[in-house]
Amino acid sequence: MSKEDCVDLKQLIMTFMEMHMKEYINPMYHYVKDNPELIKTVPGFLMSPASISVYLGRTHIGVEFDGPEFITELKPGSHIEMKYFDYSIEKCNLVEKIIGFKFDSTRPIPLPLPQVSEDLIFPTNRGIDKLRELKWNFSAQNSIMGFNVPSPSVIEGRFTRVINAFFFDADESGLITRQIKWLDLIPIEFDGDDAEVDTFSFDLSMYKNLIKHDAHYVYPAPDEFKFIQLPKINRFVELWGNKSSSEVMITNFISKQENKFILSMKFGATDIHSELTCHWQSEERKVIRPDFFVVQPNGYADIVEFKLPDIPKSFVVGSENRETFSAWLNSYISQTRVYVSYFDDPNNRRWFEEKYGFKVHKPKRYLVVGRRHDFKADVWREIQADFRDLEIITFDDLIDGVKAQFYQ
Structure with a gap:
C-alpha cells in the first residue's frame, strides 16, 4: 500500500x-x-x-x-x-x-x-x-x-x-x-x-x-474483410457527421492507406492517389492539387473532389423553369473545370504521366458534397446534366454505395 x-x-x-x-x-x-x-x-x-x-x-x-x-x-x-x-x-x-x-x-x-x-x-x-x-x-x-x-x-x-x-x-x-x-x-x-x-x-x-x-x-x-472495413466506414461517418470537421480532416482520413478502400470500392479504382501537385508546362499558372485521382482498370484516372457535407446554403436557386446551381456550388464546379483544362494540354499530360506513372485525359469529375436531403428535387439532376463529365455525389451516396457491396 x-x-x-x-x-x-x-x-x-x-x-x-x-x-x-x-x-x-x-x-x-x-x-x-x-x-x-x-x-x-x-x-x-x-x-x-x-x-x-x-x-x-x-x-x-x-x-x-x-x-x-x-x-x-x-x-x-x-x-x-x-x-x-x-x-x-x-x-x-x-x-x-x-x-x-x-x-x-x-x-x-x-x-x-x-x-x-x-x-x-x-x-x-x-x-x-x-x-x-x-x-x-x-x-x-x-x-x-x-x-x-x-x-x-x-x-x-x-x-x-x-x-x-x-x-x-x-x-x-x-x-x-x-x-x-x-x-x-x-x-x-x-x-x-x-x-x-x-x-x-x-x-x-x-x-x-x-x-x-x-x-x-x-x-x-x-x-473477415467485411468486418474489418465496415467499422472504418463508421469512423468516417462519425468524422463528417460533426460540423466542426474540416475538408482537410475529411480528405486526410480518406487518404490513409487503410481507408482508401472507400474510394476504390465506390469508383471501381485499382489505385488511389491524393493531392498530387500538377505544374503547368505551357503557361504560367498556379499549380493545382486535386483531392484524389482514382485510377481505373484501363490505366486512366478520374478526379474526386471533396467539399463539406453540411452547407447551410441553397444548392439550387432561381424561379420555376429557370433554376440553376447557386453561385457557391458553381464555384466548386469551376474549380474542377480547371482540372480538365490542365489535362487538355498534351504537354501537361506528358509531364504528369512521366512523373506519377498513370494517365489522365478527359477525366470524369466527381464532386462529393452535401447530404441526400439537400438534393430532393429532380431539378438538380436536370441542371447537372448540362455539365459535361461531372457528377455530384452526396456523402450518403458515397457511403451507401460502398456498404451495398458488402451485402451482395
Whole structure:
C-alpha cells in the first residue's frame, strides 16, 4: 500500500505513474521482449503509447492508454504525451467525466460497469438519433450495444477495466464520438477535507496477476474483410457527421492507406492517389492539387473532389423553369473545370504521366458534397446534366454505395 501527500497535482500524478510503470508496464514490456512472438499481437498502445491520460477522482484514479492497436517492434524511450485531469474536488460521476458528455437516459440510476468491459457501444439518446439519421451501420460492430443507457459508473473499491468502447452524443455541431481503447480504473482512498492538504492511497498489487494475461491479450479486431472495413466506414461517418470537421480532416482520413478502400470500392479504382501537385508546362499558372485521382482498370484516372457535407446554403436557386446551381456550388464546379483544362494540354499530360506513372485525359469529375436531403428535387439532376463529365455525389451516396457491396 502506498500513501502520498498531495501538494502539486502534476507531481502526484508523476509519482503515481512511476509506480504504475514499475509495477505493470515495465514488467510487461520485458516479458514481451523475452517472448518476441507476442510483439505483433500485444496491444500496441500498452507497449508504445502515443498518450497516457490520468484522471483523478474521489474513489478511483483512471489511466487511459491511446496509440496504435498493433506494433511490429518494441521501441523503448519513445515520446509519450501525458495528460492530467483532476476531478477529486468534484462530486461527480468519474466515468461520465472521462467520456466527456452527460447521458440523457430516462433511467436516472447510474449503470455500474462490470469489472471488465469489452466492445461497448453506449450512445446517449441524442447520439442514437444522430447515428440513425446518418445511417450509421449498427450491424458492422461486433459489440455490446446499449440503448437509453444510464450514465456508466464505477463501483467504489473495485478495479474496473474498459477496452475498445465507443460512446456517442450529439449537439448543434453534429455527432460527437468518444473512443476509449484501454482504461483502467484503480480504487483509491481519498481525503480532501483538509483545506491545505489532500491525501490519497492506492494499491497496485492486482497488476502482478495481469502482466502475463495482458501481454497475451489480443486487442479486438475483426478477421473477415467485411468486418474489418465496415467499422472504418463508421469512423468516417462519425468524422463528417460533426460540423466542426474540416475538408482537410475529411480528405486526410480518406487518404490513409487503410481507408482508401472507400474510394476504390465506390469508383471501381485499382489505385488511389491524393493531392498530387500538377505544374503547368505551357503557361504560367498556379499549380493545382486535386483531392484524389482514382485510377481505373484501363490505366486512366478520374478526379474526386471533396467539399463539406453540411452547407447551410441553397444548392439550387432561381424561379420555376429557370433554376440553376447557386453561385457557391458553381464555384466548386469551376474549380474542377480547371482540372480538365490542365489535362487538355498534351504537354501537361506528358509531364504528369512521366512523373506519377498513370494517365489522365478527359477525366470524369466527381464532386462529393452535401447530404441526400439537400438534393430532393429532380431539378438538380436536370441542371447537372448540362455539365459535361461531372457528377455530384452526396456523402450518403458515397457511403451507401460502398456498404451495398458488402451485402451482395
